[in-house]
Amino acid sequence: xxxxxxxxxxxxxxxxxxxxxxxxxxxxEVAKVSTAGIDMGAVLEYGxxxxxxxxxxxxxxxxxxxxxxxxxxxxxxxxxLYALSARTGATLNDxxxxxxxxxxxxxxxxxxxxTRIRKRHAELQAQTSRHGIHRRKPQRGFDRRxxxxxxxxxxxxxxxxxxxxxPPQPHREIAA
Numbered sequence: 479x480x481x482x483x484x485x486x487x488x489x490x491x492x493x494x495x496x497x498x499x500x501x502x503x504x505x506x507e508v509a510k511v512s513t514a515g516i517d518m519g520a521v522l523e524y525g526x527x528x529x530x531x532x533x534x535x536x537x538x539x540x541x542x543x544x545x546x547x548x549x550x551x552x553x554x555x556x557x558x559l560y561a562l563s564a565r566t567g568a569t570l571n572d573x574x575x576x577x578x579x580x581x582x583x584x585x586x587x588x589x590x591x592x593t594r595i596r597k598r599h600a601e602l603q604a605q606t607s608r609h610g611i612h613r614r615k616p617q618r619g620f621d622r623r624x625x626x627x628x629x630x631x632x633x634x635x636x637x638x639x640x641x642x643x644x645p646p647q648p649h650r651e652i653a654a
Contacts, residue, residue, distance in 0.1 A: 480510045486524040490516065502567030549584035556581075 480496055482489045493515025499508045536544070552559070556577060563573035 480512065483513070483516060485516055485521055487528065492516075501565045503565070508565055545584050545587050549581050552577075552581050552584070 480492050482491050484490075492510070492512035494512055496510035496512030496514070498510050500506065501508055533541075559577045560570060560573045563577065564570065568576070
């Protein structure tokens with residue numbers, strides 16, 4: 479059985495017999511592979527003219543969804559992939575490491591896209607627009623300027639109070 483290749487939007491069969499792929503345990507032929515008859519220049523041009531623009535039209539959300547669906551599909555096929563990997567001579571642990579690792583990379587890439595989406599969204603929210611679409615929002619947390627202003631204002635209040643009427647100070651218990 480010669481493996482076909484998905485090239486330039488269609489499945490193509492090799493132009494020659496190809497190289498046999500052998501089962502590592504039994505030595506039986508599993509399939510034959512070949513790139514004969516595939517015009518690599520046309521493949522590159524197809525990628526530039528069709529694949530690249532189609533990918534660039536996708537948003538980060540759509541790209542992340544594609545990666546998620548591919549990862550889910552491969553995850554469903556794991557048992558079959560383990561069996562194929564065993565025919566190469568790999569142990570089950572090796573197969574799990576490689577196959578699950580590859581699926582993990584897809585999930586990680588999806589996470590990277592999601593992170594980029596969040597970062598870009600945060601950047602857009604942080605920008606100050608001339609048209610008032612995006613306003614910079616003050617962030618919660620410690621702000622040294624506000625803290626210093628608060629201290630100065632407390633000192634000013636304390637200085638304006640009569641000497642005999644200082645605000646009560648909390649008492650501290652001394653532990654024995």
